[in-house]
Amino acid sequence: MFDTIRRLVDEQGRLSVAAATIGDDADLYATGLTSFAAVQLMLALEETFDVEFPDRMLNRRSFSSIAAIANCLQEIKAEEAA
Amino acid sequence: MNAPLDRGANVVATAARHADDVDRKGRFPVEAVQALKDARLLALLIPVEFGGGGAALADVAELCTSLGQQCASTAMIFAMHQIKVASLVAHGRGAAWHESFMRRVCDEQLLLGSATTEGGVGGNLRNSICAFERDGDIFRIAKEGALISYGAYSDAILVTARRAADAPPSDQQMAVLEKSQFRLERTGSWDALGMRGTCSEGFTFSGQAPTEQIFAHDFAEIASQSMLATAHLLWSAVWFGVASDALARAQGFVRKDARRHPDGPAPGALRLAEATNKLQLMRVNIVEGLKRFAKAQKNEDDLNSMSFAVAMNNVKIGSSQLSIEIINHALLIAGIAGYKNDTPYSVGRHMRDALSAQVMISNDRIFTNLSNLLLAQRIDQRLGD
Numbered sequence: 001m002f003d004t005i006r007r008l009v010d011e012q013g014r015l016s017v018a019a020a021t022i023g024d025d026a027d028l029y030a031t032g033l034t035s036f037a038a039v040q041l042m043l044a045l046e047e048t049f050d051v052e053f054p055d056r057m058l059n060r061r062s063f064s065s066i067a068a069i070a071n072c073l074q075e076i077k078a079e080e081a082a
Numbered sequence: 083m084n085a086p087l088d089r090g091a092n093v094v095a096t097a098a099r100h101a102d103d104v105d106r107k108g109r110f111p112v113e114a115v116q117a118l119k120d121a122r123l124l125a126l127l128i129p130v131e132f133g134g135g136g137a138a139l140a141d142v143a144e145l146c147t148s149l150g151q152q153c154a155s156t157a158m159i160f161a162m163h164q165i166k167v168a169s170l171v172a173h174g175r176g177a178a179w180h181e182s183f184m185r186r187v188c189d190e191q192l193l194l195g196s197a198t199t200e201g202g203v204g205g206n207l208r209n210s211i212c213a214f215e216r217d218g219d220i221f222r223i224a225k226e227g228a229l230i231s232y233g234a235y236s237d238a239i240l241v242t243a244r245r246a247a248d249a250p251p252s253d254q255q256m257a258v259l260e261k262s263q264f265r266l267e268r269t270g271s272w273d274a275l276g277m278r279g280t281c282s283e284g285f286t287f288s289g290q291a292p293t294e295q296i297f298a299h300d301f302a303e304i305a306s307q308s309m310l311a312t313a314h315l316l317w318s319a320v321w322f323g324v325a326s327d328a329l330a331r332a333q334g335f336v337r338k339d340a341r342r343h344p345d346g347p348a349p350g351a352l353r354l355a356e357a358t359n360k361l362q363l364m365r366v367n368i369v370e371g372l373k374r375f376a377k378a379q380k381n382e383d384d385l386n387s388m389s390f391a392v393a394m395n396n397v398k399i400g401s402s403q404l405s406i407e408i409i410n411h412a413l414l415i416a417g418i419a420g421y422k423n424d425t426p427y428s429v430g431r432h433m434r435d436a437l438s439a440q441v442m443i444s445n446d447r448i449f450t451n452l453s454n455l456l457l458a459q460r461i462d463q464r465l466g467d
Contacts, residue, residue: 015250016250029252029253029300029302030245030249030253030300031250031253032250032251032252033252034208034252035208035391035451035454035455036451036454039454039455039457039458043457055388055389055459055460056383058388058458058459059383059384059387060302060303060306060386061383
């Protein structure tokens with residue numbers, strides 16, 4: 001999952017560095033993620049993982065790091081399975 | 083009784099007395115701003131513990147509206163100052179330098195300006211080209227092509243820049259620089275259609291200050307948690323004042339006409355009814371926005387949410403559009419008497435001032451941002467909370 005997230009961050013995040021070089025907990029906004037790019041990234045995540053981000057996850061924190069994104073995806077998957 | 087409004091009554095009267103001269107000459111409303119300082123209203127939003135008025139944003143908005151009815155330039159300067167104060171309060175608490183500066187804003191009634199735009203970023207205040215260049219405990223900054231409202235009259239300016247020379251354009255911070263710490267070189271004039279007293283000239287801003295004057299919070303947080311909401315709400319309050327005064331003038335015209343022609347209402351009476359409907363929409367838009375902000379301030383995730391950003395952007399779009407529609411109705415009602423600049427029904431200055439609403443942060447830019455957010459955020463289909 002983390003590799004796929006990193007690929008999508010590279011494709012959609014418009015960061016100043018490659019996603020492979022940043023840690024799971026590194027602040028994506030500090031490496032150039034904008035709110036515009038965060039939406040594009042969310043759409044790519046939805047398409048790739050076949051999920052929908054609920055409104056309560058549509059805040060800055062959800063896309064603040066690779067780990068935060070993975071947490072959201074796991075939470076959505078867990079809810080779908082329940 | 084509303085204490086801030088009572089204290090503001092004299093300021094409103096002063097603003098009214100000089101409004102035409104301020105507009106005609108495109109000069110800073112020095113008398114009204116001095117009256118604001120004398121009434122200690124520049125510290126209205128600062129908590130009591132730091133020596134301020136401890137007022138709610140709604141009280142500040144009410145005063146913006148009262149001022150907007152008389153002198154839109156004074157009202158907008160007051161609003162823009164309070165937007166900076168709101169950021170200082172929300173993000174400067176807990177920082178020794180910023181807390182002491184808050185006290186000084188109260189004691190000395192310092193007028194705060196804003197340098198968040200820059201030449202070359204296409205009006206997007208969430209991008210910077212210039213950077214804070216740190217050298218030990220000091221930073222230097224040089225920002226070109228900044229449009230700084232009342233910059234020449236500001237006692238301190240809050241300026242944005244990239245965190246460091248190697249940071250991406252969106253990784254911004256904000257710092258406070260006092261008048262003795264910055265230099266302004268005028269590069270552009272302000273001979274504008276309306277809001278002529280705001281003196282929103284272009285400058286090259288340069289200065290240096292201790293690094294402790296940089297806010298610890300990222301500018302992204304400052305922008306979304308205090309600036310976005312307070313700007314759109316207080317600007318809207320100003321425009322509501324401008325529009326409501328225009329409509330009150332039009333109503334005066336209709337009433338005078340009705341006394342002369344008791345046989346039936348003039349055609350303008352229907353327009354007045356129609357326009358009061360728009361005025362009500364404008365009011366509830368702003369009041370609902372103030373409530374939404376007060377609610378979001380209790381929950382950081384809500385404050386950072388897309389739904390909150392959508393709501394605040396819509397407040398701005400709605401009130402900027404409605405203000406122009408309402409003033410246009412006032413003009414249609416009063417006819418030539420409204421079109422002329424020297425009658426009790428004149429709404430020319432109102433219209434010119436209100437036209438700024440759709441271009442101070444262009445509505446088209448906001449629609450573009452909104453359309454992006456709406457790729458994610460669902461339409462809110464509830465009536466209540």
